[in-house]
Amino acid sequence: MAELNEIIHQSxxxxxxxxxxxxxxxxxxxxxxxxxxxxxxxxNLGAHLHKLEEAGYIAVTKTFxxxxxxxxxxATSAGRRAFRAHVAALExxxxx
Amino acid sequence: xxxxxxEAEEALAAIQKMTRRTRHTISSxxxxxFLIYTGMIWLVGFLANQFLPGSQAVYVWAAVSLLGSALSxxxxxxxxKHVQGPLxxxxxxxxxxxxxxxxxxxxxxxxxxxxxxxxxxTLIIILFVLVGQAAMSLVFSFSYGWWTLPIGALALAGYFLxxxxxxxxxxxxxxxxxxxxGLIIHWKW
Numbered sequence: 001m002a003e004l005n006e007i008i009h010q011s012x013x014x015x016x017x018x019x020x021x022x023x024x025x026x027x028x029x030x031x032x033x034x035x036x037x038x039x040x041x042x043x044n045l046g047a048h049l050h051k052l053e054e055a056g057y058i059a060v061t062k063t064f065x066x067x068x069x070x071x072x073x074x075a076t077s078a079g080r081r082a083f084r085a086h087v088a089a090l091e092x093x094x095x096x
Numbered sequence: 097x098x099x100x101x102x103e104a105e106e107a108l109a110a111i112q113k114m115t116r117r118t119r120h121t122i123s124s125x126x127x128x129x130f131l132i133y134t135g136m137i138w139l140v141g142f143l144a145n146q147f148l149p150g151s152q153a154v155y156v157w158a159a160v161s162l163l164g165s166a167l168s169x170x171x172x173x174x175x176x177k178h179v180q181g182p183l184x185x186x187x188x189x190x191x192x193x194x195x196x197x198x199x200x201x202x203x204x205x206x207x208x209x210x211x212x213x214x215x216x217x218t219l220i221i222i223l224f225v226l227v228g229q230a231a232m233s234l235v236f237s238f239s240y241g242w243w244t245l246p247i248g249a250l251a252l253a254g255y256f257l258x259x260x261x262x263x264x265x266x267x268x269x270x271x272x273x274x275x276x277x278g279l280i281i282h283w284k285w
Contacts, residue, residue, distance in 0.1 A: 004097045018114035029179050093104035
C-alpha cells in the first residue's frame with residue numbers, strides 16, 4: 001500500500017512536483033516560468049524548492065544564458081518515483 | 097499522515113489542473129502550435145494550388161511559408177526560453193544541419209526521380225518534411241511527432257485514390273485535421 005508523502009503533500013510543493021513531472025524526463029524549466037505558472041512569489045517558490053531539493057526530489061541548476069544568471073529546475077528520478085507513489089496513495093484513499 | 101477522501105480528491109484535482117496548465121504553457125508538448133501553423137500553411141497553400149493559376153499559387157505559397165516560418169521560429173524560441181533539455185543546446189546546430197542535409201537529399205531525389213507533375217513533386221517534399229519531423233520526435237520526445245504517421249498516410253491516400261482532387265484533399269483532409277488536432281491537443285489534452 002502506497003503512503004502519503006508529507007514533503008510533497010503541501011499544496012505549493014504538490015503543484016511544483018505536478019508541473020515538473022509533466023515535463024519530459026531530463027527537461028528543466030526556468031525559475032521565472034515556474035513562478036508564473038504557480039502564481040507564487042519568488043521567495044515562496046524559493047523556500048519550497050529548497051525543501052524539495054533537500055529531499056532529493058528536484059535538481060536546481062544555476063547557469064548563465066546570454067551573460068544573465070538563470071536558474072533551472074527539474075524533477076529527479078527519486079522525485080518522480082515519490083510523486084507517483086503519493087498520487088497512488090491519494091487514489092487509494094478515494095477508493096476506500 | 098492521514099487525510100480525508102475529500103482532501104485527497106482536492107489534491108488530485110490540483111495535480112490534474114497543474115498538469116494541464118503546464119502542458120498548455122511550457123511543456124515541449126506545446127508542439128500543438130506547430131501543428132496549427134503547418135496546418136494553416138498547407139490549407140491556404142493547397143487551396144491556392146487547386147483553385148488559382150500556377151503562377152499565382154507560387155506567390156501564395158511564398159507568402160504563407162514566410163509567415164509560417166516566422167511564427168514557428170517565434171514559438172520555438174518562446175518554448176526553448178523557458179524549458180531546456182540536455183539535448184537542446186548540445187544538438188541545436190546538428191539539428192539545423194540535419195534539416196539542411198534533408199533538404200539537399202530531397203533535391204537529389206527530385207533530380208533523379210524527375211517528377212512528372214506538380215503533385216508528385218509536392219508529395220515528395222511533404223514526405224521528406226514528415227521524415228524530418230519523425231526524426232525530431234525520436235530525438236526529443238515521442239509525443240512530439242507521432243502525428244506524422246496518420247498525416248503521411250492521408251497524404252499518400254489522397255495521391256493514389258483522388259489524384260484529380262489531390263490539392264483539395266491535402267488542404268481539407270490533411271491541413272484541416274492538423275489544425276483540428278492542434279486545437280484538440282491544446283484544449284483537451
